[in-house]
Structure formats: C-alpha cells, structure tokens
Amino acid sequence: MTVPLVIEYNYRQVEVPQEILYYCDEYTVDTDREDLRYLDCVYMNMGYYGNDPVLLQRMRDELLSKPRPVFE
Numbered sequence: 001m002t003v004p005l006v007i008e009y010n011y012r013q014v015e016v017p018q019e020i021l022y023y024c025d026e027y028t029v030d031t032d033r034e035d036l037r038y039l040d041c042v043y044m045n046m047g048y049y050g051n052d053p054v055l056l057q058r059m060r061d062e063l064l065s066k067p068r069p070v071f072e
Contacts, residue, residue, distance in 0.1 A: 005033060009048060020045045023060040
C-alpha cells in the first residue's frame, strides 16, 4: 500500500484510489507527487478530463500486468 493522496475537485477533497496511484507511479517514473505531470496522470485516470473509464481501466491493467525487471 502506498501513501494516500487527496486531490481537490469541484471544491471537494477526493481520495485517489490505490490502483491509480500505482499506475501513475509506474507511468511517471521520475516525478514527484506534487509535479504537474503526476497530477495530470491522476486527474486523467480519475476520469475528470472526460476520457472513457473502460479504456482507462484497460490501460492501467495492461501496464500493471507486465513484469517489471528488478535490475536494468
């Protein structure tokens, strides 16, 4: 489990699901959680940009199901 992240949307505090945090941690490897690139990934995967939620879920499943090497 990773540290929870709370974002603001429509003047409300919303907790980001762990699955999205794992995906954005993998997708934006070299960024901090306060970085705009990371927050953009979170907002997109939360569905706040109007993207198809089924397609977003498929993208997350595809990336997180691939084996990741321990050493490069």
